[in-house]
Ligand SMILES: O=C(O)CCC(=O)C(=O)O
């Protein structure tokens with residue numbers, strides 16, 4: 168019997184299971200998994216592209232590696248994936264993930280970032296952390312008073328391109344830690360590493376989790392790669408992390424589905440120059456929906 172605390176999504180029973188999945192992410196272990204969300208061809212195409220980009224591109228900005236900044240070449244990032252292969256346009260719109268995230272963050276949710284994290288053999292782990300928009304919550308005074316975990320402003324999806332095992336550096340997370348909404352202190356790390364569970368899985372699996380949950384990539388002590396596609400979903404009103412509107416080519420924009428347009432926040436109107444807008448009533452309960 169598996170001892171993994173991660174609830175497995177049942178695609179055939181999603182409507183009935185959805186309330187439990189949402190509760191699990193908000194107040195339970197913090198993570199759920201869709202087994203074999205993507206077929207082998209999709210995974211191998213994505214993997215080839217990430218290998219090509221990590222070979223061709225210079226080292227990129229990364230984060231949570233303060234203690235190992237001399238090893239960024241062993242934890243390689245590829246950013247702005249919407250512009251780096253049609254396969255990623257499909258990957259960010261998985262119907263089951265859209266359904267879960269839409270219920271978790273509100274159905275006009277957007278995507279803040281889609282990037283790869285390729286952990287090479289010997290690559291270092293990260294510091295335990297929480298994700299954007301909470302990722303610098305250690306600067307507590309820069310956040311609103313009484314900010315708390317009662318509703319989510321982030322939902323992460325990690326698509327596994329390689330086996331995620333304790334040896335390859337499967338993401339570690341501390342079940343239930345999302346409840347407090349605290350950026351882990353240095354003193355919390357010992358407890359974190361002693362009690363953390365791992366997001367283990369096979370290529371093609373997709374782990375969906377609450378970014379308020381303490382987590383981190385772990386050292387890759389194996390002799391194989393460990394690449395994950397990290398997708399960050401946000402409610403409609405949170406500023407995206409990556410500037411997709413500038414970073415994505417016209418070609419991608421032109422073929423974007425309505426879902427992809429929503430994810431890229433293309434039709435989100437704010438900030439807006441109201442002085443230049445049509446003199447019409449746009450907002451209010453009595454305005455007919457457009
Ligand atoms: O690659 C991983 O295992 C996790 C990466 C992560 O949590 C992050 O970069 O925010």
Ligand SMILES: [Fe+2]
Nearest residue numbers: 296297298382
């Ligand atoms: Fe993270």
